[in-house]
Amino acid sequence: xxxxxxxxxxMHNEAGNIDTLYQRLANVLSPLSVSWEMICINDGSTDxxxxxxxxxxxxxxxxxxxxxxxxxxKEAALSAGLDFARGEAAIPIDADLQDxxxxxxxxxELWRKGFEVVLAKRKTRTGDSFVxxxxxxxxxxxxxxxxxxxIPQDTGDFxxxxxxxxxxxxxxxxxxxxxxxxxxxxxxxxxxxxxxxxERFSGSTKFNYWKLWNFxxxxxxxxxxxxLKVASYLGIMISxxxxxxxxxxxxxxxLFGNPxxxxxxxxxxxxxxxxxxxxxxxxxxxxxxxxYAETKQRPIYLVRDIWPSEKxxxxxxxxx
Ligand code: UDP
Ligand code: MG
Numbered sequence: 001x002x003x004x005x006x007x008x009x010x011m012h013n014e015a016g017n018i019d020t021l022y023q024r025l026a027n028v029l030s031p032l033s034v035s036w037e038m039i040c041i042n043d044g045s046t047d048x049x050x051x052x053x054x055x056x057x058x059x060x061x062x063x064x065x066x067x068x069x070x071x072x073x074k075e076a077a078l079s080a081g082l083d084f085a086r087g088e089a090a091i092p093i094d095a096d097l098q099d100x101x102x103x104x105x106x107x108x109e110l111w112r113k114g115f116e117v118v119l120a121k122r123k124t125r126t127g128d129s130f131v132x133x134x135x136x137x138x139x140x141x142x143x144x145x146x147x148x149x150x151i152p153q154d155t156g157d158f159x160x161x162x163x164x165x166x167x168x169x170x171x172x173x174x175x176x177x178x179x180x181x182x183x184x185x186x187x188x189x190x191x192x193x194x195x196x197x198x199e200r201f202s203g204s205t206k207f208n209y210w211k212l213w214n215f216x217x218x219x220x221x222x223x224x225x226x227x228l229k230v231a232s233y234l235g236i237m238i239s240x241x242x243x244x245x246x247x248x249x250x251x252x253x254x255l256f257g258n259p260x261x262x263x264x265x266x267x268x269x270x271x272x273x274x275x276x277x278x279x280x281x282x283x284x285x286x287x288x289x290x291x292y293a294e295t296k297q298r299p300i301y302l303v304r305d306i307w308p309s310e311k312x313x314x315x316x317x318x319x320x
């Protein structure tokens with residue numbers, strides 16, 4: 001039987017959240033009488049997550065477990081969830097209850113009205129630290145200036161996407177997946193609802209600032225080639241300036257002779273240009289690395305096991 005709704009829950013060390021998450025989902029969804037499945041992707045957890053999941057799965061028939069062979073990262077886990085989702089619509093949702101299940105009925109209502117994507121937008125980010133809020137804002141303004149798709153601010157992966165959107169996402173072949181950008185890239189008719197983002201229920205965040213910085217770089221290089229152009233514009237500008245400076249030197253020499261000076265300007269010029277060259281090389285390297293990753297054509301994730309095991313449609317998918 002095909003469920004109406006697939007909830008996609010990436011989990012990396014979330015043992016303490018599974019029961020509460022299931023209960024809150026069940027409380028919200030059972031009065032609506034929609035059929036649903038909860039696809040839990042165990043993304044290389046090192047705690048008791050898998051055991052807790054197996055325990056819960058024996059009791060609750062909605063739970064389906066995809067056990068990945070190691071920690072592939074949240075984006076890969078989400079991709080796995082989308083591949084295995086059978087619902088007419090899917091909702092990626094964090095395991096830590098920072099995405100409140102209580103707004104799902106609103107999402108479903110808008111979906112029934114004909115919207116293909118229903119975004120959940122954070123009204124406030126009180127659950128996040130001061131630094132995270134501000135750097136997030138900076139990230140959105142940079143990426144939205146640089147890339148041709150608009151990535152909506154203050155929305156995470158928590159959103160309802162209908163079957164056509166899921167299928168569209170599955171067609172995107174890239175290995176390095178910046179899901180927020182991919183969601184935006186596919187388009188479709190989109191509605192928005194707002195919610196208050198609470199703090200994590202239990203456990204701790206998996207994203208430190210270094211990871212977030214890399215995530216931001218990933219987003220920008222996936223969805224914009226503007227940094228590549230920056231290198232050339234900078235080059236042109238600097239060449240122009242040094243040309244003007246060269247003329248000044250010639251004139252100086254003609255008018256005032258040529259006393260031995262110029263060491264400071266020389267050293268400044270050398271250091272400055274070396275810096276610019278290194279930056280340009282770095283930018284090129286960043287994109288080259290991405291091309292390298294894509295050409296290897298490795299799968300986005302590997303599955304160790306699936307529960308319940310009788311899912312003919314998906315098992316076939318794993319064979320081919
Ligand atoms: N997550 C994952 N793999 C990872 C890191 C995180 O599946 O490598 C999951 C995590 O279990 C949670 C969701 O992604 O369900 C969001 O993670 P987290 O709450 O740590 O992020 P934050 O809310 O702090 O941005
Ligand atoms: Mg969280």
